[in-house]
Amino acid sequence: MNPSDFTTDPTGRLADLAAALRESALAAVAADGTGPPAGAAAAERLATALGYCRLYGLDPGADDGTLPVPVAVAAAGRLADDLELWAAEADRLGARWDTADGPDAADDLAAGLLTARTDALAALTAIDEAAEAGGSAALDRAVDALAGPLDRFDDALERHADILSTLLDTPLLDEWARRLTDPPPWWVGDGLRAAAARVMAAPAEVARPPIPDPGPEVLMAADPARPHARPGVTLTWVSPDGAFRAEVIIPDPVDDRTELPVNLTRRADDRPATELAGKVVEVGVPRTIDAGRVVVTLGDLRAAGPPAVLRVSGEGWVYTPGGEA
């Protein structure tokens, strides 16, 4: 890209459209919308690029137009497949996000899924435009077939709105908030805030921590063949702003009286969250955080619910499945 390109196409979407239109694989799309995978992928890229132009209110000039019906059908078919994949990825977001190698990698996971959702919106915009411009019965069926995967993707994203909300006030979401205004999609700005609030306020709808059954009262010290307990389940809760995590590693074997540290650490650098000193963690009996830690027992966790939302001085920290081992 040269400097003049940047001034005339700051989002790069016009260039994307131009590139998508030049893809030779588009020619492989048959009249009924079928064809090789490369053709469907090229069709989807064209639909996405054109859809972004519509969403952002850009003028493609000579590249403007409506998707040919076969291309729209192929794009819809490919988009349906992608939506299923993205939905599956979104289902695993909690585990993958919490085991990501550092906060940057965790942000990339969340941002990747939101980008996929916005790409889907763009592609749908262009595909719908083709359907409304005349379309065909095949295109109508292809559009109808998108509803299920799209709902699954949205459901999975909404369940992780608390995690996704950690991207609020980032340049990516700010850009979308400014450009996607008619109407703003739920995963941008206030919509995402509201979804995150729903997740945190409705613990019954989020995953609940799996608390293992206690072992025999006489712990392994009496068994020389098993001198050490090993990590069993790890439970992790994340603060609403995404800055902190609370983590408790439940050993195996364990009994109800085993004292378990709940470590509160900064997600940015894994260090103890000393800034939380004096705050109160509510698991059964309230406990005051000291040096980034409170101590509970398995019995406390069992008696408390177990807590899908950990209350830290009144704030709800949401349990995220797939805590690290």
Add this chain to the structure above:
Amino acid sequence: MTTVTAEVAREVGRLDPAALIAAPRAAYRACRRLGGLARYWLTEGVLAAAAGYAPHLAGLFAPVRAREDGRPGDCWVVGGRADPLPLFGPGSVLPVRWRPRSDALPDHSPDLPDGLRALAGRVRDDLGRVLEGRKADPAGWVLDWSDQVRADPVRLAVGADVLPVESGWAAAAVGLLSAVDGLGTDLRVWASGRWGAGGLGEVGLVREKLLTAARMEATAVFVPVWQAAAAAGLAPPAVAVRPLAAPADRTPATALRDYLAAVTRRPPPPDPAADEAEQAAQFARCRAYYLTHPAARDDGFYPSHLLPAIARRFRAAVDARHPGWAPTHLTTVVSLNWAVAFLAAAGSGARRVLLLHTDDPKQREAAETCRRRLAGWWAERQVDGTAELVPFPRDGGGAAIAAAHARFVDGVAAGRAAVDLKPGTKRMTYDMSRLARPGDWLFNFDTRFLPDAGPDPGTEVPEVWQEVG
């Protein structure tokens, strides 16, 4: 089960120890990515940080240092690194153990690196003749992680590029011999030596291994003899460098002899209260120690660990070979090796023993020792036995011996006295052989000798014949 791939090993190894110590959660995660090997590979600071994060799991992060209480078959293979990874330092230990092959472990553990399993196979081949001498089937032993790693299991899927193990041959070989011999190992004594068609081979990264030895609190490292002088110059003060022999005969047994003696630990004496099979196993361990530790010939090991059991077996052999033979009186000569006279007295079953000895202080001391041991032997069996010491002059003592014996057997019925021909000089044996009255018994025992190892304990065979005059 934790799986450590080469990628994981490199990724974790590149972590900054100081950063992990400052971020205990990261230290905990790094440790858990190494499973049971973390305790061996990581510094105390990192392990302490991990233990601080999970104090209820602190046992997983207790640093392992070299100790003398390894079990039979335990050995540590040490690998050095030319480009040390910050977290692992210049080298890493692989704690392994030779175990009897079983249905549960029909071959070398699949959780070990391929290179280490291949090395284990070569060790078995290389020690074929040595094991044959011990009547052990090489295929009956397989290499596995140590018990400590098994308790926090890990599969180490790395190649020689990450952790070369060729120089672990000596450690693995001695580990196998300790397993076969049933002898515990001193894990503070390390070796770096490889074996090939030309015998003992040169090893690399000696400095890195010595530094690792110091960190793990090892006390000695054996290296090929021609590398020992240079290695001694590189060794930290707490680590002694000792030579692995490079014998002209190119036999592993000779190359490993000193290292084996330094590593294998002294077993406890056989327990007379144990059942027969256990006693036999205990005796076999003591015998193996005696045969592989030259120092054991002079440090009291034989009388404390072997002689009581030999005497019991010898007595049983006398009963089996000469049923009904029951002398009441035995005359013998005590040499500096008082155990020979003791064995004859204990084996004969006689309750009255004449202990003849030359009249110098050392012989008197040996005779006194023999008498004390016999008193103990009889007391254990609630036998009313007595031993009498009589000195005789070294030169021309034949008459004194004859007089003492005549007085000793005065009034004893013919056929109830025996004369031991085993100890003493040939002259003494001649003089003793003339003591027996018609009807009395002459007594001797034979022992199998091992090349370079002297009498083989436990092979004593009694011989008894009657003086017909």
